[in-house]
Amino acid sequence: MILAQVQQFYESLGHHPRHELDTFQRYFPHDYSLNEIDDETAQAFIAHNPVANQALLLGINIGQQVIKARRPQLLSAQHSATFGHFAQKEIGGQAQEQLCVAMVDTQLNVIGWEVVFVGTLTQVTASPREIFQRALKANAYAILMVHNHPSGNVHPSAHDLSFSQKLFQLGKTMNLPLLDSFIVSQQDYWSMVENQQLERLA
Structure with missing residues (x-):
């Protein structure tokens, strides 16, 4: 699980992570759940903590794009x-x-x-x-x-x-x-x- 990184994310924003982690796990019980996010799930998760949760999902999306990125072949x-x-x-x-x-x-x-x-x-x-x-x-x-x-x-x-x-x-x-x-x-x-x-x- 990526819970340690998620915990670090919330702590860096000054949030007490226990409640935030519980919410995160409820919506994304497995690592692969993050690759299957639909818009309804994303909006419901964001509603619990609009600024932090939207930033978290954006960060996850950026990470997914970076993994897919490859140097162009000249x-x-x-x-x-x-x-x-x-x-x-x-x-x-x-x-x-x-x-x-x-x-x-x-x-x-x-x-x-x-x-x-x-x-x-x-x-x-x-x-x-x-x-x-x-x-x-x-x-x-x-x-x-x-x-x-x-x-x-x-x-x-x-x-x-x-x-x-x-x-x-x-x-x-x-x-x-x-x-x-x-x-x-x-x-x-x-x-x-x-x-x-x-x-x-x-």
Whole structure:
């Protein structure tokens, strides 16, 4: 039962909860009763304590909606070309370097895209900690990293390669794999997995 939370709700409003809990249990004897509320039952329950009981039912309804909510799927990352073209449209034309992380679920659907760092015209300083924090917060299965080269040359620098390989190894250790690292411009993209610069994970 959720009686402990209901009791806490009434106590937070300054009500003595015993009477309120008795009323609540009379109308909603089981947890599943809250999923079957009709308008007549709701109005009858609210009438016992109009302000508090209406607020309680609204809170329960909000909780039910939150449980049903899912992150939107932006696109599938199963094919690197599809994802590369998406990343091009997002940051390929930016005048400053940006580093973004795409978060994917177990079906490789992109469920989150966040700009993690913005740098100068030629470089961006990134922290693995910040990248993985974003992914953990989103409860992601895996990540893809993307940054742009405003120069238009998408070939990775030595720093690009070493940083991506470092993230790849950290991801394996954390069981939050880096699936690929992309460099994009307005005209092109570069996938390190496609070009055998990162291991392709099964």
